[in-house]
Amino acid sequence: MEALPRETVVDVLEKRLREDILAGRHPAGSHLPPERELADEFGVNRTTLKHAFGRLAQSGLLETRHGVGPASGFLRLGGADLLPMLVRHSPDWIGEIFEVRRSIGALIAERAADRATEAQVAELRALLAAVGDADGADDVQLADAEVHRALARATGNRVYVLLTNTLFNAYLPVRAALVAPFTEAGAAHDRLAPVVEAVAARDSEAARVAAGAYLSATERIMLEGLARSRERRDGAL
Structure with missing residues (x-):
């Protein structure tokens, strides 16, 4: 060897x-x-x-x-490839990443509703079901990420796919502290379902609104979890 x-x-x-x-x-x-x-x-x-x-x-x-x-x-x-390193050094970058996540995520859902093929809609529904079936917060989080990657692919624009990958990579240094929205598989599934169903219905406006609501809700939960994680860490020092 x-x-x-x-x-x-x-x-x-x-x-x-x-x-x-x-x-x-x-x-x-x-x-x-x-x-x-x-x-x-x-x-x-x-x-x-x-x-x-x-x-x-x-x-x-x-x-x-x-x-x-x-x-x-x-x-x-x-470039955006520096984000994982920047987050590791300063979690304050997370707030700015979430701002981009909201705007890009809503646009991706809107475009996916306009452009998704029948095969891509079927894939989205299968991946959404996998979120509800996942066992444990870590698996739920990963399954949820796959839905968003599929939404990006459904736009037909490879730049959206790369941006989605970049944003997920940026989470890696603090991913464990962002697991709060995924502790209950059923709740995670239900939060994401309106986005997938709006894309399946080819309703771009509903997809944009549903994605915005989903991203805002999960952002709030993740930031609260991150704050609790910092409090526990600071208390242990």
Whole structure:
């Protein structure tokens, strides 16, 4: 069996710098300390530092310009793929993710009602039934996510599918704290059913309204659960 590659100095340095940027030690828009200073701080040479800078620039975390030191640039150049890392460092991002979730989710349901095929409607109903049949909050949560992925596919627009995947990926760092809406399979099924039925009826306005109601209700429950989780964590400290 082939051995897994070991981390290089560049790998470790990239992670350290990424953590510093995402933790706010190098705020968005600010310039990093001079290369010589950083090289001395981390005990590396400037060539190694430049390799790490190059990787961070590719991910959108750094912006490099000729003649100017690198600056933290994720708010200008970063993509949605950074969201899971950002949420891990600051759960405050969840509120902004939920705002996008509401607007995009309602639009996806509306488009799905206009464009879903009979096969996609049948898939949605089967996936909805799986939500009600799921055993345990974790399985219910995952089954619920599959309904939303299917709604995105039913729009016929692959960008909606990628956006849906990105938003779900953004939840991963705090997913366990967002499980409250899924503790009862029957209730989770009943909250989501009006969205699926409106799509099946080809009623785009009803689908948009039902999705908005579903997303607002589950958001409220998840944020309450997240707040309780923080209180328990803070109380344990």
